[in-house]
Amino acid sequence: xxxxxxxxxxxxxxxxxxxxxxxxxxxxxxxxxxxxxxxxxxxxxxxxxxxxxxxxxxxxxxxxxxxxxxxxxxxxxxxxxxxxxxxxxxxxxxxxxxxxxxxxxxxxxxxxxxxxxxxxxxxxxxxxxxxxxxxxxxxxxxxxxxxxxxxxxxxxxxxxxxxxxxxxxxxxxxxxxxxxxxxxxxxxxxxxxxxxxxxxxxxxxxxxxxxxxxxxxxxxxxxxxxxxxxxxxxxxxxxxxxxxxxxxxxxxxxxxxxxxxxxxxxxxxxxxxxxxxxxxxxxxxxxxxxxxxxxxxxxxxxxxxxxxxxxxxxxxxxxxxxxxxxxxxxxxxxxxxxxxxxxxxxxxxxxxxxxxxxxxxxxxxxxxxxxxxxxxxxxxxxxxxxxxxxxxxxxxxxxxxxxxxxxxxxxxxxxxxxxxxxxxxxxxxxxxxxxxxxxxxxxxxxxxxxxxxxxxxxxxxxxxxxxxxxxxxxxxxxxxxxxxxxxxxxxxxxxxxxxxxxxxxxxxxxxxxxxxxxxxxxxxxxxxxxxxxxxxxxxxxxx
Numbered sequence: 001x002x003x004x005x006x007x008x009x010x011x012x013x014x015x016x017x018x019x020x021x022x023x024x025x026x027x028x029x030x031x032x033x034x035x036x037x038x039x040x041x042x043x044x045x046x047x048x049x050x051x052x053x054x055x056x057x058x059x060x061x062x063x064x065x066x067x068x069x070x071x072x073x074x075x076x077x078x079x080x081x082x083x084x085x086x087x088x089x090x091x092x093x094x095x096x097x098x099x100x101x102x103x104x105x106x107x108x109x110x111x112x113x114x115x116x117x118x119x120x121x122x123x124x125x126x127x128x129x130x131x132x133x134x135x136x137x138x139x140x141x142x143x144x145x146x147x148x149x150x151x152x153x154x155x156x157x158x159x160x161x162x163x164x165x166x167x168x169x170x171x172x173x174x175x176x177x178x179x180x181x182x183x184x185x186x187x188x189x190x191x192x193x194x195x196x197x198x199x200x201x202x203x204x205x206x207x208x209x210x211x212x213x214x215x216x217x218x219x220x221x222x223x224x225x226x227x228x229x230x231x232x233x234x235x236x237x238x239x240x241x242x243x244x245x246x247x248x249x250x251x252x253x254x255x256x257x258x259x260x261x262x263x264x265x266x267x268x269x270x271x272x273x274x275x276x277x278x279x280x281x282x283x284x285x286x287x288x289x290x291x292x293x294x295x296x297x298x299x300x301x302x303x304x305x306x307x308x309x310x311x312x313x314x315x316x317x318x319x320x321x322x323x324x325x326x327x328x329x330x331x332x333x334x335x336x337x338x339x340x341x342x343x344x345x346x347x348x349x350x351x352x353x354x355x356x357x358x359x360x361x362x363x364x365x366x367x368x369x370x371x372x373x374x375x376x377x378x379x380x381x382x383x384x385x386x387x388x389x390x391x392x393x394x395x396x397x398x399x400x401x402x403x404x405x406x407x408x409x410x411x412x413x414x415x416x417x418x419x420x421x422x423x424x425x426x427x428x429x430x431x432x433x434x435x436x437x438x439x440x441x442x443x444x445x446x447x448x449x450x451x452x453x454x455x456x457x458x459x460x461x462x463x464x465x466x467x468x469x470x471x472x473x474x475x476x477x478x479x480x481x482x483x484x485x486x487x488x489x490x491x492x493x494x495x496x497x498x499x500x501x502x503x504x505x506x507x508x509x510x511x512x513x514x515x516x517x518x519x520x521x522x523x524x525x526x527x528x529x530x531x532x533x534x535x536x537x538x539x540x541x542x543x
Contacts, residue, residue: 059075146179179227415517421469434472439462
């Protein structure tokens, strides 16, 4: 689409909204409330101008919420509130510290040493992708930390074997939230269990939130199916859809990025190489990552008041059930993540001087460069958060739920709840927000359908909400986890979304049919998983 035509389309949409305002058609909890996120997705894909598309959608949402004189002020207030939100500030600090840390590790020779070590095992395209996926399983504690560690450590290896950045970003994204969401120890567990505990308290259910969560694990079809899909895909090495075109481009032409691609971590970040004065050592990578995760675990333990369990028995620190309680008590995990990333950067500074021999002047230079390169992802994150706030005021999620809950028959309630959660999380770009909105609505309905008992239908329904929230968040271009995957994989964000979406829809279709539709008819979830795995075996064998 030519430059002049792009702005003509933007202007036409703006005039349409003005016409709507003139007619005084309802906006909050109406069909128009879906318009801002819908425009963001459509324009981002068509124009490849993500920042402009997000900003324009915020303006449209502000125009729907206010009059012509105040809509610009309303837009700026959404952005300002996103920047000044304490939780968001900590996430932005995490991005800045991590980008500085990665840049400094690269310049100090940490990544080159890591690549030399991993190349002993990853000596083919298939093995390089399998190792990337395995790293995603190992870094289960947090989805943000997952994208950072897996994306940055695997990127030099996948680049060496001419694996497209789109494929790397998919492997990173597919093993971040889906892994953290079903891990019995992660920063997600406290949030999910908290929602389930509140549901149990409200309806006098005897089971606690942990027990409900564990009962639901076998019904987390999307997360489980997606992880199975990832390993079948990498083992057989047979892609399809837009990802196949990206992989063929990388293999045949040696282009790991599309010609029109703009890596989300910025082009300058791509040019950072190992400093000529550095003495490469794998410790430059291992020690900062170890410090990062040690600080994360210790911080979560302290924040969740884990010391109370040590007083009873010191070895409780190794007890998974104790960690579940600690994570449930943790209320400041984003703060812990930000502090851990700072300590990771500080340890990188020390080890770069002590082991690599870089001068403090160069250490400061590379640290500053890393922080500077974070301007692009920070801008996109702030605009994505602002658009989410627009959706909250427009009550986008409530509108989607209201129009769909009236047409949901009891027998297919879990399946349609999964679809509703997918739509809400895709439109709003937030999995946690979707869980918080849909569980209080879908949970009581399912509970009532079973005669006010926590039975099979209610358990499947609650699982479908969590999975649907992860699917939509996994695919949405305005999702922070999807953005983070593009950042640390250094991939064009729109290319990542376009190539990942067919795979996610493919898996979600089986989760919907084999999982949430047939489980209600008493098909064992283990049998569903076996059937899906067998289908993938046949599918990839003869693709």
